[in-house]
Amino acid sequence: MSNLFTKRKTRPPAVAALAVAATTAVAAAIWNRYKAKRAEREDPPIGRFVDVDGVRLHYTDTGRGPCVVLLHGNTVLLQDFEASGVTGMLAEDHRVISFDRPGFGYSERPRNRLWTAQAQAALLQRALELLGANRPVVIGHSWGTLVALSLAVDSPAQVRGLVLVSGYYFPSARLDGVMTAPAAMPVVGDVLRYTASPFAGRLLMKKTVQAMFAPASMPEAFFGSMPREMLLRPSQIRATSEDAALMLPAAARLRDNYPSIDMPVRIFAGAGDKVVDPESHSARLHGVLPNSTLDIEPDAGHMVHYKIAALICAAVSDIEAHTPHSATADSDGDQLEAMAAS
Template structure:
């Protein structure tokens, strides 16, 4: 099967070394295509750049499109000897943008990528020219999936052992089948998920050691944030919610009308909290909008950027 990076980006998969939140060097995998204003595509939890496979080509006709795998995900480094601290994604996103751009960027984030984008817009507004958020877990009160709950409650040492034993590799057909079943549940039309999609979606979990434990670690951070938010203890989620009015860059909010993870009412609430935002419902769209409603998402992004004088 042809390498997705090579098939998608002129230079294939490239690498960038940044200092992570701990000050250690970490290698970030990325690809870019097109020219003009930089436009970053941010993936969700457990995903990687492949989730934007339907957006790279059409958006790169107008922009310099950059897809990267966040630390711990996809093809980027997965340091496991040091535990992550809450908020590291925001700091590392800022460093990636600063390393690759010399001007404010357009940020398009889906799911947890959208939440990180909102935090960045509050903390480093000078880095963002336009913002697009899709199905963001901004007002969630729980982890949305049973498998996430299991990973969030399992000691990392146990998951590390599973990872070290390469159980996902030895049981690859079963892993692919289970993940395919679950991924189809977040698509309005499950039939669009091809065998090639399943291969690449599951590839990091099967072929790249460390993926499972890093995803579990991020889920444990997320679960703790939600718990502290519910208990009115200090947490980053509440901080983002309380400072939404600080985001003044033009923002487009896209939300699937069939999103069973984070309902569209959360999108409307987010729209009311952002003074310079637009809100659009994606018809017949579940949580995985970048796959299930790619054409409409791409059209909405381009129209928004044109209407706000960025195209």
């Protein structure tokens, strides 16, 4: 009788292991959700919101003058351009609009569409129309360059020129795309984003960012401007993973359209970039764009805009000098800016 009772109470090892794993996963999901909510309480939105086609976008809008739009790269938030100094310098004599791209920061990323660079560009173009942004110069960093180029290809009349920084422009194998692919998958990705991925991110984040800045040093205040836990929320990990998976097809789509881009383009890269090879991408793009310039900075890496913020702002002024607005366009833009500000 005693043996029978013992057998009934003993679980097979596989079942016991599965129960432990399930309990651990649930506990991890609860903890990561708590950390995400706490991060949002401690770092609330710094800008405004605009609703476009059922998507709520977070943006900042500072300064007055000719419009410049800033599009950040993967992983980070719109604060990246503020931390680098680009936003502040430009806002002295420009209207500067910075977006959290869909899924990043406080911008939504609905699951009812595939958020390709083309889809993001179309959404942001409609947002710019609502905000009264008249023919801006568009600055994109890293993944943001794909969105900037998509705007130039699909809405050329609405873009005055491009400043492209540390971009990936031609399809090539990417290790980060392979590594993040599981987190971009439905169901499996949801489980990873709420359990293992944030913990792995906490272990690797600092070294990853240091590698992005290398050979330059990571600024000590970087994670003050870009709170670590904001970057490790499950929603942001989903956006980061999906963008990494969509990078290669985005470049493949754009590649054949590069020779048709006749607006001024200023291309910047860091010579020591270990994320995107500057010769294979920035130098090659310069070779096929008819109205472009190229500046490859020594002793700088993927986050080159932290070192050359002043040069990037000068490139904006150079584009404006070569593509003057008409008086009518400037007047209309000022009126729309005043409406948006109110």
